[in-house]
Amino acid sequence: MIQFPDGFAWGSSTSGPQTEGRVQGDGKGDNLWDYWFSQEPNRFHEGIGPEQTSGFYENWESDIELLSATGHSMFRTSIQWSRIFPLGEGEVNQSGVDFYRRVFERIKSKGIQLLVNLYHFDLPFALQEKGDGWENRATVEAYEAYARFCFETYGDLVDRWITFNEPIVPVEFGYFYDGHYPHKVDAQAAVRVAYHTQLASSLAVKACHEVNPAAKIGIVLNLTPAYPRSQHPADLKAARIAELFQAKSFLDPSVLGGYPPELIQLLKEQELLPAVAAAELQTIKEHRVDFLGVNYYQPLRVAAPRYLPHPEAPLMPDRFYEPYAMPGRKINPHRGWEIYEQGIYDIAEMIKQHYGNIEWILTENGMGVEGEERFRQDGVIQDDYRIDFVKGHLRELHRAIQDGANCKGYLMWTFIDCWSWLNGYKNRYGLIELNLQTQERKIKKSGHWFKTVSQQNGFDA
Ligand code: BG6
Numbered sequence: 165m166i167q168f169p170d171g172f173a174w175g176s177s178t179s180g181p182q183t184e185g186r187v188q189g190d191g192k193g194d195n196l197w198d199y200w201f202s203q204e205p206n207r208f209h210e211g212i213g214p215e216q217t218s219g220f221y222e223n224w225e226s227d228i229e230l231l232s233a234t235g236h237s238m239f240r241t242s243i244q245w246s247r248i249f250p251l252g253e254g255e256v257n258q259s260g261v262d263f264y265r266r267v268f269e270r271i272k273s274k275g276i277q278l279l280v281n282l283y284h285f286d287l288p289f290a291l292q293e294k295g296d297g298w299e300n301r302a303t304v305e306a307y308e309a310y311a312r313f314c315f316e317t318y319g320d321l322v323d324r325w326i327t328f329n330e331p332i333v334p335v336e337f338g339y340f341y342d343g344h345y346p347h348k349v350d351a352q353a354a355v356r357v358a359y360h361t362q363l364a365s366s367l368a369v370k371a372c373h374e375v376n377p378a379a380k381i382g383i384v385l386n387l388t389p390a391y392p393r394s395q396h397p398a399d400l401k402a403a404r405i406a407e408l409f410q411a412k413s414f415l416d417p418s419v420l421g422g423y424p425p426e427l428i429q430l431l432k433e434q435e436l437l438p439a440v441a442a443a444e445l446q447t448i449k450e451h452r453v454d455f456l457g458v459n460y461y462q463p464l465r466v467a468a469p470r471y472l473p474h475p476e477a478p479l480m481p482d483r484f485y486e487p488y489a490m491p492g493r494k495i496n497p498h499r500g501w502e503i504y505e506q507g508i509y510d511i512a513e514m515i516k517q518h519y520g521n522i523e524w525i526l527t528e529n530g531m532g533v534e535g536e537e538r539f540r541q542d543g544v545i546q547d548d549y550r551i552d553f554v555k556g557h558l559r560e561l562h563r564a565i566q567d568g569a570n571c572k573g574y575l576m577w578t579f580i581d582c583w584s585w586l587n588g589y590k591n592r593y594g595l596i597e598l599n600l601q602t603q604e605r606k607i608k609k610s611g612h613w614f615k616t617v618s619q620q621n622g623f624d625a
Pocket of ligand 1: 179182329330386459528532577583584585587591
């Protein structure tokens with residue numbers, strides 16, 4: 165039996181924009197996704213956009229019953245900024261405010277610890293339209309006001325706050341790789357957006373503690389060490405730079421209170437350093453997170469770039485490193501991602517050795533599967549592959565905890581199959597199956613299994 169420490173939390177994560185959906189008259193404003201879908205639906209898998217999510221806005225009561233039915237002792241979701249402030253600032257949408265209160269109260273009444281994230285890639289569109297979104301310092305102020313409003317309104321119900329989910333993702337995909345709106349290709353803007361996001365996060369930490377000094381607030385980062393292809397100095401350098409961009413750019417300021425000197429030097433050499441005020445750096449220094457959320461799906465393997473860049477090509481991270489597909493790697497055949505369970509152990513060691521062994525929660529881990537209906541038997545999806553996936557990662561997490569990791573819980577992505585940005589419903593991750601046509605929910609084999617794991621606080625090895 166693999167047994168976890170007393171009080172270890174079990175559950176799942178999701179987000180507002182991926183579950184709630186749009187209902188006529190709900191008063192929600194458009195966020196980047198709503199707007200982008202209205203302009204370019206062809207960008208979205210099978211033309212499925214953000215209004216067609218799993219309908220949590222209407223089904224929240226029965227969905228919360230399913231949290232208990234699948235053994236949740238902890239649950240993470242996010243508030244949609246554009247549901248509270250339709251224009252990102254100014255007028256409040258009271259029905260949105262009331263909706264989250266009802267939901268949070270019900271979750272708490274079930275004895276489930278509640279983690280609430282304030283931002284999951286979902287900037288109110290008005291702030292993008294008006295002032296270039298996160299490129300503009302004014303968005304930092306609007307976010308701070310929104311965050312403060314949430315702390316004051318829901319502070320009695322929320323166990324842990326989260327400032328941002330995976331803040332590097334909108335930077336990469338929105339400003340380098342043409343994958344998220346506003347799909348610019350502009351390194352200067354990317355760096356500014358990253359800096360403003362970090363500043364907003366630190367200001368939210370400050371506001372949260374001002375409202376309630378005892379409140380806990382963290383940030384969720386998609387972390388993995390960067391594994392070099394080889395010990396060749398060029399590969400090692402590539403891995404170091406990849407780690408600076410992908411992990412340390414938010415990890416260091418959030419946990420240690422400052423940016424790594426090597427990252428600053430690199431940005432300087434590329435003439436990319438944004439304008440910063442000394443007072444802002446002081447805010448980042450003083451207002452560090454209380455805990456970390458770690459999302460881990462697959463390792464980052466990199467190699468030195470093979471080619472010199474075209475002299476006129478825009479600056480991209482691949483000038484410094486390129487992805488490396490390690491021969492013989494274990495693969496999730498339904499998603500094409502590598503499976504490397506030891507990554508969890510390595511992350512735990514990294515946090516222990518370099519980040520003061522700060523308290524952390526594994527806030528996302530899971531297995532996306534395309535065409536999952538083919539695994540249905542006797543009416544239930546027999547997702548033994550998902551159970552194996554989770555067991556493999558839990559073994560490594562358990563080993564890390566035995567070696568001193570300060571991890572307090574394991575949250576899967578996700579409880580009910582949900583809409584996933586450009587991927588729509590292609591990759592199903594849920595413990596619970598969603599029938600998109602009928603909106604029917606049905607617990608998968610993994611959901612029943614997960615409940616026993618939670619009840620026993622462990623599983624048969
Ligand atoms: C995580 C995000 O990185 O990956 C989620 O926080 C997302 O929002 C999840 O849904 C799965 O992504 P995908 O593209 O495989 O559906």
